[in-house]
Amino acid sequence: MPALATTHSLNDYLKLPISRYREQLKQGNAKYIEVSYTHRSKPYQYSIQLSKSACHYGGYRYWWLCPKCSQRVSVLYCAGMYVCRHCIGANYGSQLQQPIDRLFSRADAIRQRLGWQSGVAHGIDERPKGMHHSTYERLVNEHERVTAKIWQQTLDKLGCTS
Numbered sequence: 001m002p003a004l005a006t007t008h009s010l011n012d013y014l015k016l017p018i019s020r021y022r023e024q025l026k027q028g029n030a031k032y033i034e035v036s037y038t039h040r041s042k043p044y045q046y047s048i049q050l051s052k053s054a055c056h057y058g059g060y061r062y063w064w065l066c067p068k069c070s071q072r073v074s075v076l077y078c079a080g081m082y083v084c085r086h087c088i089g090a091n092y093g094s095q096l097q098q099p100i101d102r103l104f105s106r107a108d109a110i111r112q113r114l115g116w117q118s119g120v121a122h123g124i125d126e127r128p129k130g131m132h133h134s135t136y137e138r139l140v141n142e143h144e145r146v147t148a149k150i151w152q153q154t155l156d157k158l159g160c161t162s
């Protein structure tokens, strides 16, 4: 059951259609788009992965890969981070209470140990050289939990204010 349907419509969210980058994407073989913006006085900067598919009559069509679930979509919605409509619905309405800034710095600390790029969106990365496999597993799992909480809080906040 999409909790979203009873409280907010997708129209309440800021949209990011891939078509907005049409001109930029014509230039070359882009694999991702860098985004940089401020949402509710918090700065965001990260890249969103792209996917492309061949059109029937030649040329290509570009898609977003949702930073959260990697689904191929043509529109992303801003919930702090940009995510697909499915992710907004799936995460909405959870009740986790933990200061979001602490979650962000914890996630950053884990990423640093793992040698990942900063930003919540990332792919599956290699285990750093010399790190024990169980340590790696534990950090990856914790990172997953922490980022999930960040998502939920961001989405909750959005639900309360708009």
Ligand SMILES: [Zn+2]
Binding pocket: 066, 067, 068, 069, 070, 071, 083, 084, 085, 086, 087
């Ligand atoms: Zn998604």
